Amino acid sequence: MKCIFCRRETIVVDSRNNFDFVVRRRRQCIKCKERFTTSETPIKEIKTENKTRKKKKYLSRDKRDGGDDA
């Protein structure tokens, strides 16, 4: 990520996972040494069911090479 002050490259100096789905990263610019924090949150993708694809093409039972049978 670029520095928000001078748009140079930044490095991550610290990263914290305070919540289950939020990661905060402290970044420091390698040029102007300014620090700022970024917050990373996942965004749920809304699955739109494609009604034209009714047939399942997945034949997973036939392709079991190295499956995870516990």
Ligand SMILES: [Zn+2]
């Ligand atoms: Zn900077």
